[in-house]
Amino acid sequence: MAAATPLLKDELDIVIPTIRNLDFLEMWRPFFQPYHLIIVQDGDPSKIIKVPEGFDYELYNRNDINRILGPKASCISFKDSACRCFGYMVSKKKYIYTIDDDCFVAKDPSGKDINALEQHIKNLLCPSTPHFFNTLYDPYRDGADFVRGYPFSMREGAPTAVSHGLWLNIPDYDAPTQLVKPHERNTRYVDAVMTIPKGTLFPMCGMNLAFDRDLIGPAMYFGLMGDGQPIGRYDDMWAGWCTKVICDHLGLGIKTGLPYIWHSKASNPFVNLKKEYNGIFWQEEIIPFFQAATLPKECTTVQQCYLELSKQVKKKLSSIDPYFTKLGEAMVTWIEAWDELNPTGDNLAKLSIADGPAKTKK
């Protein structure tokens, strides 16, 4: 059979944060080549990142970020993969898929290569079920449905804003678990997609993640991490907590489960522990904060929700550490920068920047 037009070819960008040559794309070529890539180069901007031939991409390094955002560039992390969220901001597409450069194509139990992107798109294009649990998992999948006792009024579901994919081989463990179980590998292929219920938080991993920019983009801020910050490896967690609270408020769904990617290499647990230790303490207070957070009904856009959350963060988390005051302010800067780069009817007049990306290759 001839290959059909790839799904959402002109409506999805693939965002990749990296500090090295992107040889990993070779393995993804059959699946990614039709799509546009946004590469966010972390670290030394003078370093040349090689991208395999034939990919359509734009690449931004720190100099580009500083030039495009000016003083607002302060909200984009440096020396941390949190910088990837700059790619979400400069994209002009409706959908984003983001993947780490140490993730490869996994195989399903039949030995077939998994087209992770295709599964994410399926997840995003069909509804979620955040208001009631379906025991046979995603009721919209082929061969499944809503089970007896599922209220008919809820069977339309909610729009899906986020698709959270999983990882075979190296699981996404924190440093203490890595240290305790250095040899544990995830070999269990769970053939399910499910909705995370309303009111329930989850640890969102940015390694293999897709979302609908129009529905939730401005909440996908990966925070202040890495260089000059007292914390790392909590960028995606931060985005996940904020995103979940806002999705719950706005009636949007988040799915998790398929697709799997092959996570090739565990990062250094000692380095990770140094990055994580504040987060490990702090999350014991941050998570109850987000579990209890409510947004006023006047907040009807993601931006409004996010700005309201930023106020609550400053007010309620700053007692943990002054870092949260800075983070709360960066959340505001992020939204200002987002709105500048993504003018709508409302804020088109405010648009002032004219610069494009540094290097675009077709």
Next chain:
Amino acid sequence: MAAATPLLKDELDIVIPTIRNLDFLEMWRPFFQPYHLIIVQDGDPSKIIKVPEGFDYELYNRNDINRILGPKASCISFKDSACRCFGYMVSKKKYIYTIDDDCFVAKDPSGKDINALEQHIKNLLCPSTPHFFNTLYDPYRDGADFVRGYPFSMREGAPTAVSHGLWLNIPDYDAPTQLVKPHERNTRYVDAVMTIPKGTLFPMCGMNLAFDRDLIGPAMYFGLMGDGQPIGRYDDMWAGWCTKVICDHLGLGIKTGLPYIWHSKASNPFVNLKKEYNGIFWQEEIIPFFQAATLPKECTTVQQCYLELSKQVKKKLSSIDPYFTKLGEAMVTWIEAWDELNPTGDNLAKLSIADGPAKTKK
């Protein structure tokens, strides 16, 4: 390897509601024979139910139920598999497994017979995680753990009160879905066990269900269904809603997923529609009622919680139909009967009945 002593051999009863000879037990013999069975015979008590040789069982028919419970027998449904909850009440064991007599041994993807009971016991004996979602499913399973970002303070989990198993072949659909998709079969083996998060209701199916009587038994009332009632096929749903609200209040967990059984035969969708149609309407109000239900902190036992729920049912659901007044009263009768048959230090003095089961066979 020689067979080890079956898990919880003297601490678990298998409860089976039936109207026919229990030939289905032949297939379960390797797994069930070591355990004690409680058979609740529904319908005509003069009918003889044949139980295959070699099983250790006690059998109760309607006459036995009437004799043992006296006027309180009114809370036990007749001509409906809801009668099974009488078996939960007369058991003296800590754990219950209940299964329908049209359920057979399923095979896992490797072709091996699934020991459903063993998996349920595993589920019940390790904790649940109702307060935060773990994206790699049950973190207590071999080869799995808590993922990065899971708060360490929550990793002890909560005691597991219920293990809800699933079904291959005939899925547990309502009559409308059966009518629309008569040929749909569940062929997807999802290799996962997960906790239903706190605050989320689910449709609990009684076909393949295990629970800890000590932790949640008195909430496992299957309501008034069948003969003389305006509703059927909502017995397990009713128990599931009440159980979930009480588990959430008491800090107990409910797991769903593995094990699968093989559900052999779809029940008649026309008959089912007649039983279900009131429930299909009513659940649109009942489910929001349970989603909003809260219990006062003074309710610290399952009985106290259940009696409080019975008041709320009478007060808030009776406007749907007078049936709910009757059901609210039956909930009280159920607890009275439960406490009579299950005397504790507190209510030992109240104990007055002396009758045992009708037929016990060893």
